[in-house]
Amino acid sequence: MARMEQAIKDMVDMFLEYANGDGKLNKDELKNMIQKEIQNPELKAKLCAVDFDKAMERMDKNRDGEIDFKEFLKCMSCMAKCYYKKKTGKDNE
Amino acid sequence: MARMEQAIKDMVDMFLEYANGDGKLNKDELKNMIQKEIQNPELKAKLCAVDFDKAMERMDKNRDGEIDFKEFLKCMSCMAKCYYKKKTGKDNE
Numbered sequence: 001m002a003r004m005e006q007a008i009k010d011m012v013d014m015f016l017e018y019a020n021g022d023g024k025l026n027k028d029e030l031k032n033m034i035q036k037e038i039q040n041p042e043l044k045a046k047l048c049a050v051d052f053d054k055a056m057e058r059m060d061k062n063r064d065g066e067i068d069f070k071e072f073l074k075c076m077s078c079m080a081k082c083y084y085k086k087k088t089g090k091d092n093e
Numbered sequence: 094m095a096r097m098e099q100a101i102k103d104m105v106d107m108f109l110e111y112a113n114g115d116g117k118l119n120k121d122e123l124k125n126m127i128q129k130e131i132q133n134p135e136l137k138a139k140l141c142a143v144d145f146d147k148a149m150e151r152m153d154k155n156r157d158g159e160i161d162f163k164e165f166l167k168c169m170s171c172m173a174k175c176y177y178k179k180k181t182g183k184d185n186e
Contacts (some may be wrong), residue, residue, distance in 0.1 A: 001129060001130060001134035002130055002131055002133075003103040003106075003107050003125070003130045004107060004126065004130035004131050004144050004169075005130065005131045005132060005133055005136065006098040006099075006100075006103065007099075007103045007104055007107075007169065008169065008172050008173045008176050009176065010096040010099065011100055011181060012173055012176050012177045013096075014096050014097060014100075014182070015177075016181070023181065023183060033097065033163050034096055034097070035099035036094060037094060037095055037098065038095055038097050038098045039095035039098060040095075040098055042099050043098065069173075069174070070174070073170045073174070074170075076097075076100065076101065076170075077166040077167075077169075077170060079101050080101045080104050080105055080162075080166055081162070081163070081166070082107075083101050083102065083105050084105045085164050087105060087109070087131045088109070088116065090116060
C-alpha cells in the first residue's frame with residue numbers, strides 16, 4: 001500500500017510517456033492517453049464523446065494549443081473533484 | 094494499464110479513508126496517511142522530518158486547522174511538480 005507515492009509517480013510517468021519527449025500533450029496524445037489509461041467503459045465512453053477541441057481549449061490555460069504538465073495536473077484535480085462529488089454527494093467548494 | 098483512472102480513484106479513496114468520515118484531515122490523520130501510503134524510505138524520511146505544524150499551515154489555505162479535499166489535491170499537485178522537476182530537470186512554470 002503506497003497509493004500516495006504511486007499516484008504521484010503515475011501522473012508524472014504517464015504524462016512524460018504520452019508527451020513523447022517534448023513535455024507537452026497535443027490533442028492526439030491526450031486522446032491516446034484517455035483511450036489507454038482509462039478502463040471503466042462508462043467513463044471512457046463519456047470522455048471519448050467529449051468534443052476534444054473544446055476540452056483542449058478549456059484545459060489549455062495559456063492557449064498554446066498544447067497541454068503542459070501544470071495544465072495536466074489541473075485536469076486530473078478536476079476529474080478527482082468530480083469523482084469525489086459522485087462518491088460523497090458533497091461539492092467540497 | 095489504467096493509471097489515469099487508478100490515480101484519480103486512489104486520491105479520493107485514500108483521502109476519505111484517512112479523513113475518517115468527516116471529510117477533513119487533521120494533523121494526525123495526515124501524518125498517518127504519509128506514514129502508510131509512502132514506501133520510498135528516502136521520501137518518507139524527508140516528509141516525516143517536516144515540521145507538521147508548518148506544513149499544515151501552508152496546506153490549509155482557508156485556515157480552519159484541517160485539510161479538505163481541495164487542499165489535499167493542491168498538496169498532491171505540488172508533490173507531483175517536485176517529482177516532475179526531479180525527473181526532467183524542468184520547472185514547468
